[in-house]
Amino acid sequence: MANVDRPFGLRPIKHLKGGPWNGQTQLCYIPSTDSTRAFFIGDPVVRGGTANSTGFCPTVTIATAGDANPIYGIITGFAENPELLGLTYRLDDTGRYCFVCIDPDVIFEIQDDGVAVLGITSVGRNANFIATHAGSAITGKSGIELDSSGVTDDASFQFLILAAGGDVTNDVTLARSTWEVLISQHQLRLAATDGGLLGT
Amino acid sequence: MANVDKPFGLRPVKHLNGLPWNGQTQKCYIPYTASVRVHIGDAVIRGGTADASGIYPTVTVATMGDAAQIYGVVTGFEVDSSYMNQTYQSDDTSRYCYVCIDPDVIFQIQDDGAAVIGIAGVGLNANVVQDIASTAVTNPFLSGQALRADTVAGNASFQLLILNAAPIEGNDATIAHAVWEVLISQHQLRTFVTTFGLLGT
Numbered sequence A: 001m002a003n004v005d006r007p008f009g010l011r012p013i014k015h016l017k018g019g020p021w022n023g024q025t026q027l028c029y030i031p032s033t034d035s036t037r038a039f040f041i042g043d044p045v046v047r048g049g050t051a052n053s054t055g056f057c058p059t060v061t062i063a064t065a066g067d068a069n070p071i072y073g074i075i076t077g078f079a080e081n082p083e084l085l086g087l088t089y090r091l092d093d094t095g096r097y098c099f100v101c102i103d104p105d106v107i108f109e110i111q112d113d114g115v116a117v118l119g120i121t122s123v124g125r126n127a128n129f130i131a132t133h134a135g136s137a138i139t140g141k142s143g144i145e146l147d148s149s150g151v152t153d154d155a156s157f158q159f160l161i162l163a164a165g166g167d168v169t170n171d172v173t174l175a176r177s178t179w180e181v182l183i184s185q186h187q188l189r190l191a192a193t194d195g196g197l198l199g200t
Numbered sequence B: 001m002a003n004v005d006k007p008f009g010l011r012p013v014k015h016l017n018g019l020p021w022n023g024q025t026q027k028c029y030i031p032y033t034a035s036v037r038v039h040i041g042d043a044v045i046r047g048g049t050a051d052a053s054g055i056y057p058t059v060t061v062a063t064m065g066d067a068a069q070i071y072g073v074v075t076g077f078e079v080d081s082s083y084m085n086q087t088y089q090s091d092d093t094s095r096y097c098y099v100c101i102d103p104d105v106i107f108q109i110q111d112d113g114a115a116v117i118g119i120a121g122v123g124l125n126a127n128v129v130q131d132i133a134s135t136a137v138t139n140p141f142l143s144g145q146a147l148r149a150d151t152v153a154g155n156a157s158f159q160l161l162i163l164n165a166a167p168i169e170g171n172d173a174t175i176a177h178a179v180w181e182v183l184i185s186q187h188q189l190r191t192f193v194t195t196f197g198l199l200g201t
Helices: none
Strands: A011-015 A025-030 A042-049 A058-062 A072-079 A096-101 A108-112 A160-166 A177-182 B011-015 B026-028 B043-050 B056-059 B074-076 B095-100 B105-110 B129-130 B145-147 B160-165 B178-186
Touching: A025 A042, B011 B026, B105 B145
Parallel strands: A025 A058, B026 B056
Antiparallel strands: A011 A108, A025 A096, A042 A058, A042 A072, A072 A096, A108 A177, A160 A177, B011 B105, B026 B095, B043 B056, B043 B074, B074 B095, B105 B178, B129 B145, B160 B178
């Protein structure tokens, strides 16, 4: 049975130590001046270079997809917006606080984009993310996917594929599988262009 | 209201995984030959040898400035029967200390007030500076080290990465002597490439 084409961005599931993800995040701020696009749960972000007015919450913006572009963390949720209580994402051009998983040792799940069938030989290789789809204004989930067309051994890529996702319905021999990945180009690890986690 | 100018060195507060600091340290040894005074909160580096048992590596106060690595931060001292109430290590005396060596621990540190960093400093790099000479530190004998405020920049060879202002009530990040949460960028337990610390943006 084909895998369901339902991207959700990056979803933290566990730590490298093996324990389930502890749910801890850093409170960050997306300023209203950020006109990149709407932000969704599961979107990868980078530091924006400043903070909110108190300095307690660093600003973040959407990470760039592709080779050698680092990632600071993944949005796991948003602080309540009293004016739009049901809004589960951040509207473009509005300020909003978000929760970001910044631990470089967290393993994430991500669905591949189905352009190529990765198969089991992609385990241990590197990949980038791709932003073909917008996020969902209904579920609030990101449309970010793993770029299946360029999976190879290249430490400057953004992810290291550790394994296929453990869901019993996930068929790794077909397109649109889910994968467990570690962020290879992380802003809280050493900043060498090709100094990520080399696959193979 | 002005921030209180009261440096305390580096204070471990939590891990990158978000949990509070677990209090775990490595017991290290400061030999009397080091001829320095060490306080709780001081950044230290490995001394290149160990005590007589070989179990406890020697450490000495870290050099402050660009590309100077840090091994960890002193969080306490073994009781010394000769100086029961002394909470620091005197010059020319040997003492065991506890050092937080985890490269993924986030520390709080006060800036030295030489410039106002402001919120634009979040995400940038900085160095450590000896704001109060170790011999001039007084009760409660915490470190006189601080974050050097006048050279904050996006430079991966600097010693610290500023993550955010410390969320402490009364801490005003828009004026001098603010307290910041930082990660050690040039750490002796990470791969050493002079300019490849954690690059700030």
